[in-house]
Amino acid sequence: MSDFDYDLFVIGGGSGGVRAARVAAGEAGAKVALAEADRYGGTCVIRGCVPKKLMVFASEYGSVVEDARGYGWDLAEGGFDWSGFQGRLSAELDRLEGVYRTLLKNAGVDSYDARASLVDAHTVSLSTGERFTAKHILVATGGHPVRPEVPNAHLGIVSDDIFTLPTLPKSILIVGGGYIACEFACILHGLGVEVTQFYRGAQILRGFDEEARGLIADAMQERGIKLHLGTDIVEMRCATDDDMSGDSQGAVSMGTPMHEAAPDAPQGADGPIWVKATNSETRVFDLVFFATGRKPNTDGIGLQEAGVELGRKGEVIVDAYSRTAVPSIWAIGDATDRVNLTPVAIREGMAFVETAFKNNPTRVDHDLIPSAVFTQPEFGTVGLSEEEARDRGPIEVYATSFRPMMTAFAGRPDRVLMKLIVCKDTRRVLGCHIVAPGAGEMIQLAGIAIGMGATKEDFDRTVAVHPTMSEEIVTMRNPTRTA
Template identity: 70%
Template sequence: MAFDYDLFVIGGGSGGVRAARVAAAGGARVALAEESRMGGTCVIRGCVPKKIMVFASAYREGFADARSYGWDLGEGSFDWARFRSRLHGELDRLEGVYRSLLSGSGVTTFDQRAVLDDPHTVRLADGSTHSAKHILVATGGRPERPGLPNDHLGMVSDDIFNLEELPRRLLIVGGGYIACEFACIMNGLGVEVTQFYRGAQILRGFDGEARGLISEMMQEKGVDLHLGTNIVDMAPATADHVASAAVTGGGMAAPAGETSARSAATGGPVWVKASNGHEHVFDAVLFATGRRPNSDGLGLAEAGVGIGRRGQVVVDEFSQTAVPSIYAIGDVTNRVNLTPVAIREGMAFVETVFNGNPTPVDHDLIPSAVFTQPEFGTVGLSEEEAREQEAVDIYCTSFRPMQTAFAGRPDRVLMKLVVSKATQKVLGCHIVAPQAGEMIQLAGIAVKMGATKADFDRTVAVHPTMSEELVTMKAPVRSV
């Protein structure tokens, strides 16, 4: 059977674009459809704009530190409108880069939604159909609201980048990395941030000692964190709500006559009742309570593709679905939801399908970073995970780094190695510190290679640095 294309990719995010480009570079006839903007979540609504906001939010403390170092600086102020304009301009530029990469690789693109008609046919929103020998689903994921009554009054992470103005008082609901990152960002930009998390500690699933330090530092920097707390009710704020919030200790919205910031998602101040009985009024509420794969309405189940309980596309180790001609990569599979992983999965897909070299995706020992303030870099097993598997030695130190200690700030950092007692192999490395993301990328190489504690010890320290502690810790602080 003759097909219009060798590969049709549904989704123009990092993973889909990489797979399309590499397949086309090898001579395949490739098409790609994207219903929103090229670049996907990472470039347009996630990693890139978020990291730029992290940079912006760090300057407030940086200016304060500069004065301690002898620089004569005024107080200054943050201009959200000017920043947002520059941010959107940069995202437009990056989208253009993605489009140029696709066109330069010979990939045919369609700026519209695509769904499956059958295992080899894609139907576009304009009604046209295109056949393909292979179809790759790379549609990513989306933020999910918690299902509370009136939860439409709250924003999700996609909305943050389009705020007309910053809220004066913001509630963030959630304790994962997205919630914590935005809590730090908005706090750094001068917003009064309150964070509710129903669990006992933020950043569930990460190393417990690291989580504890990040929680302490976030509160030290001004985030009003409430653990074991959730929303039980919410509604548009009225004058009675403001009065009630004042009585229960939940605080007030912007004073009368002062303009409250509002977003398209909220439309104005929101009254919230917490699970501890307190009532609050906020200018805006951000739900960071999870994400869901974008698999709805694509015709996948009808074509025979397995869909999991969370909506994820079920694939094997080669990213192939139950339908031999259909593959899926990235967040839509809900395996490891990180941009570099989606790109790796896309490369492995091309190697398997177009280069005749079956290549399973390696999801083991993936370094990652959480861009809280301070940052958190991690690779391998947490202490809690490791001690469930075997006896381990824990090497750990926490201290005040030179730069901020000189400026008189109470900031602390953490350097931690989880080491197998039997083999002395480093099973996990966890860093809480400024630029931890940069450090963990390099430490991740050693851990991935199977380095032992002796390998770390043989490495000469770079002095004076924070990271030198990783190679100078001689005795474990505990064995578990």
């Protein structure tokens, strides 16, 4: 009989923690418990990927009527019903949370709706007053969005708040240039909101391929998003009557302020917000949305007291197998701030079970991960950017940008990009970057080939599917440039 209450105690009910718990219980036969203080499903299901992607779908219907007319359809335009969409969204998230709870129950996992903290290397204390021991403890607590250090930053909202807004604003300022900022800029613009975006850097989507970043920035501005690079907030406050009347330099009256925020939902100011930018211009917006970074959820849960090492941002320091400095304590997902993507957390959870319960030490390759940014157009990427590859050795770049058939026929100026980065010596494809509608779907398949070590000649031997955008990936014969 075990000396512990459980073989495994998981702290956190997000995608990674739930997968690890149910695989350990269902496949490895371990006695498992999981504690979650909030909703099951974590950031991805409740406050991230899933509701965001449903909002992406909703926002894309705004251009359908105009495009349809280009194809001969006589359709009437209508308005977007935020409350109707929000009701369906809430019901879908409730359904998915129920699925997560059912998966745990069916796997035999004991679930506790409580906040958990560490007492020592093998003991967990719950906010209910209960205390349990476990041979292994897995920290899968995720992360949360943070506001910048700007006076009155509490007046702005963050990504967690966007899905529960009682009404859509007429105008919004989005601060940030990462994928969350750019995705929501496109989403909200597509839903009819007047969007302004400030980013203090020289170009949005830092860390991604430079050519792709530029095309996306151009497309966003062409659609009507007011993108201001090299710009940040220096001051913000609730707007006064003088601000609303246009007395401030560059002030803009942005319509009816929101006064219907639920008291239990921290959604910033309940009225218009006056903002001063680094270029000294001032404006008034209905909402300010900060997308300026995230932080691991590791405060106040006893990690350091138990001997676990934390990094500068509060991330749990782990080895290649997700083990912390304390042999019985492990960590996966956003709490470790390695690659903060849901499929990565799930993969880390499964690798943890292989290592800790199946005597099969397994590491996760964090170097070659396909990913998508759901801007409009979408951006799919896998492998090295042109800039990264150029620093490692001689390369050939194959790239083409063109107007796709579907939108060109409808009269839209949209452009797409197809790009391959090839090692000049080995001929292996080191990176693939696609900016196009459906790029996320395309890059998943490209990721398989690149992960297997496909060469440029392997791509060339593949017969094109015509007429499609993606056929360009296998028909680019001559390099655009070398480095």
